Amino acid sequence: xxxxxxxxxxxxxxxxxxxxxxxxxxxxxxAMRSDGLLTEQIHSGVFGTVDYPIDYAFNxxxxxxxxxxxxxxxxxxxxxxxxxxxxxxxxxxGRMGVAFGSTHGSPTVQREIYRTFFGQSEQKLRNIGAVxxxxxxxxxxxxxxxxxxxxxxxxxxSSTACTTSSQSIGYGxxxxxxxxxxxxxxxxxxxxxxxxxxxxxxxLACSTAFNATPHLTPRPFDVRxxxxxxxxxxxxxxxxxxERARRRGAVILGEVLGFACNNNxxxxxxxxxxxIEQTLRLGLDSAQIGPDRVDLISAHATATKMGDVIEAQAxxxxxxxxxxxxxxxxxxxxxMGSCGVIETILALHMMHxxxxxxxxxxxxVDERCAMIRHARQLTETAVQVAAIENFAFGGVNTxxxxxxxxx
Amino acid sequence: MTxxxxxxxxxxxxxxxxxxxxxxxDDDLREEHEFDSIDAIELLRExxxxxxxxxxQEEKKSAMTIRTINDIVAYVIDMAAVRA
Numbered sequence: 001x002x003x004x005x006x007x008x009x010x011x012x013x014x015x016x017x018x019x020x021x022x023x024x025x026x027x028x029x030x031a032m033r034s035d036g037l038l039t040e041q042i043h044s045g046v047f048g049t050v051d052y053p054i055d056y057a058f059n060x061x062x063x064x065x066x067x068x069x070x071x072x073x074x075x076x077x078x079x080x081x082x083x084x085x086x087x088x089x090x091x092x093x094g095r096m097g098v099a100f101g102s103t104h105g106s107p108t109v110q111r112e113i114y115r116t117f118f119g120q121s122e123q124k125l126r127n128i129g130a131v132x133x134x135x136x137x138x139x140x141x142x143x144x145x146x147x148x149x150x151x152x153x154x155x156x157x158s159s160t161a162c163t164t165s166s167q168s169i170g171y172g173x174x175x176x177x178x179x180x181x182x183x184x185x186x187x188x189x190x191x192x193x194x195x196x197x198x199x200x201x202x203x204l205a206c207s208t209a210f211n212a213t214p215h216l217t218p219r220p221f222d223v224r225x226x227x228x229x230x231x232x233x234x235x236x237x238x239x240x241x242x243e244r245a246r247r248r249g250a251v252i253l254g255e256v257l258g259f260a261c262n263n264n265x266x267x268x269x270x271x272x273x274x275x276i277e278q279t280l281r282l283g284l285d286s287a288q289i290g291p292d293r294v295d296l297i298s299a300h301a302t303a304t305k306m307g308d309v310i311e312a313q314a315x316x317x318x319x320x321x322x323x324x325x326x327x328x329x330x331x332x333x334x335x336m337g338s339c340g341v342i343e344t345i346l347a348l349h350m351m352h353x354x355x356x357x358x359x360x361x362x363x364x365v366d367e368r369c370a371m372i373r374h375a376r377q378l379t380e381t382a383v384q385v386a387a388i389e390n391f392a393f394g395g396v397n398t399x400x401x402x403x404x405x406x407x
Numbered sequence: 408m409t410x411x412x413x414x415x416x417x418x419x420x421x422x423x424x425x426x427x428x429x430x431x432x433d434d435d436l437r438e439e440h441e442f443d444s445i446d447a448i449e450l451l452r453e454x455x456x457x458x459x460x461x462x463x464q465e466e467k468k469s470a471m472t473i474r475t476i477n478d479i480v481a482y483v484i485d486m487a488a489v490r491a
Contacts, residue, residue: 060426061441126461130448 001245002254002402004084004238005345006076008189010048010231010332015349021331022346022357023378027215028332029229037111038194042201045211047192048231048333062148065134067106068191072234072338073141074148077185080236081149084250086183088150095182097153099172100142100189100236101164103337107193109136141189153181159337162300162392163261164188165235166340166400170259172239182241188337189234196336197230203269205304206230218303218334219361220327221312221369228302231333235341254348257385257401258287264395271310276389276397280318283387283399291319294401296356296386297372298343301327302334311389312369319372323387326375330360340390344400347386351404354382408487413457414480420453421476432476447471454483460490 007013010028011021021028032039032047039045056071066074077100081091090096104110109132116127134140139157146155154175158167165188172184190196200206207227210217219225245252260282264275284291297319299311308327315325328343329335335342350356358375365374388400408416414432421427427440436442451467462470466486473479 064445126452126455130445134445 001240001242001250001252002237002256002348003240003245003250003252004080005236005253005348006079006083007233007235007342007345008050008054008072008076009233009235009335009342010050013052013054018346019349019353022350023355025360027360029214029217029231031211031214032194032197035194038198042194042197043208044197044201044206044227044229046207046214046217046229046333047197048229048233048335050232058148062144065131065147066144067109067135067140069102069106069189070135070140070144072191073100073102073187073189074144076187076189076234076236077145077149080185080238084238084240086238090183092150092152094152096151097155097175097181097184098142098145098151099156099158099168099175099184099186100145101139101158101168101337102141102189103159103161103164103196105136105138105140106191107195108191145185151185160392160394160396162334162336162339163390163396163398164337164340166388166390166398167261169237169239169256169341169344169400170261170398173256173259176239176241182244184239185236186239187234187236187341190232190336190338192232200228200230207303216361218329220299220301220303220330220359221308221365221374222362223364223366225303225305225308227304228329229333231335233332233335233338233342235338235345237341237344252405254351254405255403257289257403258283258285259401260286260399262397264397266395268394271307271391272395273310273314275395276311276314276391277317279397279399280314280387280389283401284318287401289385289401292322294319294323294385294387295381295383296347296350297323297325298347298386298388299325299327300389300391301329301359303327303329307391309366309368311391312372316371321371321373323373324356324375324379324381325372326357327359328357331357340388340398340400344388344402347388347402351383351386355380356383410480410484413483414476416457417476417479417483420450424449424453430476434476435474436476437474444471447473450479454486457483458486458490462486
């Protein structure tokens, strides 16, 4: 059962703000702010930006091991735990664990370390801070969360780029389902980072034609799409065993019905029809439902030329024209390690508020993506079951199936 | 530097770097102010700056039993004396 959720996204930090952006078609993609290093050379000039103040109340004892990505992670963890209303004695009992990750620790801190390595100072060793590793290591989000909240159960810290947080939810779900833990705090985070943009830019996968009008890109499934937009953000969900949640009278926001993860078994970058189709089928098998039960698909839909085509065709093969399909990255870009959990939370919000947000900027559907039922306008509808699809470099694919609690 | 000057410098470092304002000079820093081994390493870097000299590994290890501001001041005086 999902009993708590929170997100920091380019379209807001509260449910009200996120719903406002989704229902009014407001994008959180902005002009990319300068990093004084790579931004002048990168062709893409857009970024899914968190540009509102966040009231962090972390004391120094916790802050000293946190880079920017851990600030995001600990803030959404705090809000999700507060929302779930779990008692401290349970959180610290060992019956609750954490599944949380990011694409690569804290790139801001890593860049500072490189500055020391390649700088002119004679004191290179001395200038590397005692906490730099703790701030930049790949599991920094997970263990800053365990430290801050005294969580003593399992730690899973997946770092599989775009499937990081969908894996967090999936592996957290399995830990609860199979009785290994009674609850798991699951999610992912990624901070502002231009290295990621540079990588996609060099692969010619970034949007570059809308630098003067950032709010018009990315454009999943649209003929004018020209690539993805990198973004920043974080999300966390509390997964809790049903009987426990029911006994304590928790408000149940939703239920994870199933999870699948597989690999294409080949190329690290190219999207793979067979691999993705298998993921979607395995997700349904895990949830023990047929495709006709799914009302909404949150597609990975990064707005790359081939990725969207392969995904649409795979969805078409498995689901036909049944469920509405929306591409939520059109509102905020690709928030990398946090996209799976953010898209899961947005799907929950849409379920509760009884609407489906359309894919933004889908003015003219690419005919190669036309075989599915695209959400093209704001739709009032009662979604009971949603599937969240995510695919990552390295050929990793995930499918999460969630359900609105029965009324 | 006099003992009082060293003490003032240490207290200023505690305030600026560790957000620990005016600790008692005999307070157990670990028990009362959550000053841990990571902080101790950071403090040793600050002491190196203060002395304008690098501490040896052995000198750093000998600092790990320090518990109070008064201990730190005595340590800095000892390290300065070795370098005088």
